[in-house]
Amino acid sequence: MFKGAPTSSFVKALVLRRNMTVAEKIFWERIRNKKLQGLKFRRQHPQHLYILDFYCHSLQLGIEIDGPYHDASDQTIIDEHRTAALEAMGISIVRFTNYDVENHIDEVICRLVEIIKNI
Numbered sequence: 001m002f003k004g005a006p007t008s009s010f011v012k013a014l015v016l017r018r019n020m021t022v023a024e025k026i027f028w029e030r031i032r033n034k035k036l037q038g039l040k041f042r043r044q045h046p047q048h049l050y051i052l053d054f055y056c057h058s059l060q061l062g063i064e065i066d067g068p069y070h071d072a073s074d075q076t077i078i079d080e081h082r083t084a085a086l087e088a089m090g091i092s093i094v095r096f097t098n099y100d101v102e103n104h105i106d107e108v109i110c111r112l113v114e115i116i117k118n119i
Helices: 007-018 022-034 073-088 098-103 105-117
Strands: 042-047 050-056 061-066 092-097
Touching: 022 042, 022 050, 022 061, 022 098, 022 105, 050 073, 061 073, 061 098, 061 105, 073 092, 092 098, 092 105, 098 105
Parallel strands: 061 092
Antiparallel strands: 042 050, 050 061
16 A cells, blocks of 8 residues: 555546546656656555555655646645645645646646756
């Protein structure tokens, strides 16, 4: 188990991998198979009570691709608590929007490379 992730999280992660959003598919194609600086990323990775959209174990970096519902004030608060809990476990979290991934993937990847350089 990954950092105490319950068994049910692995089942849910499998479902999420099979039903990725358009933005997640675009992003995954750019980072999979060590395409990004030779780093290994996992998708829909269970971590404690959460499932990270993408995760690089060697950097302890989680990447979230957020849809419009993350703009709602109650969801923003939930996301902040989630990020704080993951950071308390030593995991850095980076967030991109579906819009940016779908429409500006090159800029998203450049920003991610800059973040990685500073880790």
